Amino acid sequence: MNSLEAAVFNVEPESVLSEVDHNKPVQHRVRHTLSFKGKVINFYQKGNSINKCALEFKIDRRIISRWIKKESRIINTKLKRQRFAVTSERNMAMYPVMENQLSNWIYEKRNQGCCITANSIRSKAIELFTTIYKNTDESVTDFQCSNGWFYNFLKRKNFALRRITTSGRELPKNSISIIKNFFADCQKITNEPDFRPEKLINVDEKSIYLDFPTNSTYDCKGAKRVKATTCGGEKARISAAFTASSAGEKLPIFILVPRKTDLPNYTPPENVVIVYKESATFDENTVCSYLRKILGTHKELTDLRNIHLVIDSARCHLTSKVNKEFVDLGIEPLFVPPRMTNLLQPADVCWFAVIKKMYHQRWNEWFINEPRTFTRFGNAKSPGYAKCIQWLSDIWKEFNPELISNSFAYCGILNQFNLHSALSHILKNNTIINDFIEDLDESDEIADHFSTDERIVFFERTSNVEVTNSSPYLPSTSSPTPTIPSTNSSPSLPSTSSSTPTIPSTNSSPSLPSTSSPTPTITTWSLSVNNENNLGFSVISQYQTNSQAITSAQTTSTSLINSKKKGRPRLSPEEKERRAEERRNIKRSKN
Template identity: 25%
Template sequence: MAPPARRKKYEASFKLKVVNFAMEHNNCAAARQYGVTEKMVWDWKANEKALKSMPWGKCALRRGTPHWPELDKHVADMVNEHRQSGYVVTQNKIRLFALQWAKSNPDHSNRFKATVSWRTRFFERHNLVLRQKTKTAQKLPADLDAKVNSFHRYVILQLNKHGYSLSSIGNMAETSMNFDMVGNKTVHPKGEKTILNKTTGHEKSSFTVVLACTADGAKLRPMIIFKRKTMPKLKFPVGCFVHVNEKGWMDEEGVKLWLDNVWSRRPGGLIQKCSLLVWDMLKAHLTPSTKQRLARINTDAAVIPAGLTSLVQPLDVCLNKPFKDRTREQWNEWMVSGKKSFTKGGNMRAPQLDVLCKFVIKAWNDIDAETVIKPFKKCGI
């Protein structure tokens, strides 16, 4: 049995050539001349204006009609409403909103799955793109290879000497976060030069989050340092350790508190088995009192050389970004539907400190063990 004939396709330039010939002669002559049917000639003449507006190499004229028009309309309305209010709209938010609407309206969304191809066509239909701000990367040292090799040699030497268990190999890093966690990307119509993202006005106010994890995939309690002189009279959620500092960052006292309340209380930490702690060259990590405290709790320190944290620090390599992305998603949801308070002048206040702690705890807990294990292997630790 002969295979079925494949349907031919014709580019817009060819169709216009046929149309021009038909205008000079007639439809039958054009069909004979170019080996097409007279019906095709009729259709192409009727769509001449659209064909002229198409790229010459394009064959099909897609109309962009949505398969689920009601769902499409509601998602588009959500995007427009959020952007007009200055809220960040991510691709994931569009997908989740569409799935939620489809679940609530099954009659208008039969077999809808929010696939990547649906999202791509939705963007094209509504003239949407992702907008992103620029980012400055960390400057790497000139003797990069030598420093990386030296660090790895030291880590391997310590591993061979002490035979640490995976649960005794940890990485700790401080990361600065803002009260307003405005995203780098938002869905927005094409062409506009000014992209507004609504905030509470506290995007320059920051706090420090101290994250730590071990090579077996365990995540330690995050430590959160707020820029204050006194501890706020709030009931903070279980799952984090809160500290205050006048400058809002880690100092020698903060390191002491972290070692006593987080590192020493990790699973198996009370036994004080010989362990390895990988961290950067922050001044507070290298003081004599910090070194003495590490020795008392039987912990060796592997200090990452300056400029190499983006290459050999597990938290920087694979974990900080997903953590901050998850925290930012919660902030975006809070901006849209969270409980807020306002000043007498009508300005929105930043999230309460306990609310920020909840953001941090949930974002950190949402990262699975496999994601934690991967960067230790990648960094050669």
């Protein structure tokens, strides 16, 4: 043992501990959150030096200097949770060119509203890899597009699998001009000398399902299945039309119950009008019944000379029969432009979300607290039509009248000073919100309980390929017009009477591009309805036929649809019965 080793082994432990300074703080690294770093940067931006920042926050000046260099990344990082560092800018990709192009492709398709799946990303990645690295050293590499590469790519490019929140068609290209024209029509009404808020009324239809649980629930963390038990009535529904004025006055609910017979021993609430209809769908006859029972009665009780009705552009609202009912009752319709109800209709924008939430709450309370009743097969019964109607009656009574009156201002009908956020953004920035589209769920509900009766339209032959742009609410003609093949088996219509004039084509309307090929021939049809009381909507459709010209001057769309689908005209009930009797006679003769 040398002298150094002897000196080390001979040291007493007490002497070593006595030389340690116990008052000196223990050195350790401190992690600062991004919010704290933002405070330091904000203090520096107020004109303070780096040294003063270091003294103020007791941090080394070199650390503050690094934070200042990363200022934009620190401030712009979204703080959904507590974070300590920004994402590294170092590109860890093995094939950065391919990944950049793949990322740009995803952004491009998402801006178009396309749904991107994992398989589409993988196939596009292999396609880009083959194209980019075809004649390079990387071409010898067998790019497998593995799960590891895929999830790391998503992490590097900040992509994640997201649930679709809104689906539907895009807004028209000329949405801004359509909205401004609608506001101009609203101002004409509100500027009338005898205008009162009680005269301005909005109505909209809504489907109400008997079983209507919420889409979310509290459950244990990590549960693999989150089940919601119902009574099996998710598809059973009633159709309800909610009506209210801009003064906040609520009119009775018009409810269609899908029954042939009345509910036994049932008296509806005082603020509900019930109509029993087997299909519970709104067609022109049902709309006329609504106008007489709800608006006609309200007009008589309030002694209003006329009513301005804000209503959407559903086909059953645009028929000549409904227009005649408008005229007879002294109702002046103001049609919300097509595909604009989620922007301009008060009921869609403000009412239905609250009504749906309150209905969810009542259904959940009933399902949790009230005793179950069962069928003879042991299945739980749904609430039933009577209870659902009572819930809607109570909800409509409790509905805030102030919200109703404000909804007309939010949609720009009363004035344009307090628009809702989406509408205000579109008009202030003079641009269409790319991710704001017509809600598919809502449009599907409307389409389901609206009749698809094609007799509401009239087709007339025109000599020129022109678009009659008489209505300011038509979508832009720059969008492609779908072509529907027609057949020669369509029967002709007699000429329309003078009570339903058609909208003539104007020379100022932009013309559609003509086709150069001689066959098939192009025939243009003008879709027209009665133009009284702002009911003029005209659409041009192109129909391709064979080389033989269509000899009939006018064709019913019902026969057109049936001939397109089945290849023959629709049979009358008498003809069907006659053919069935012939088949029965043939069977008897064989036996």
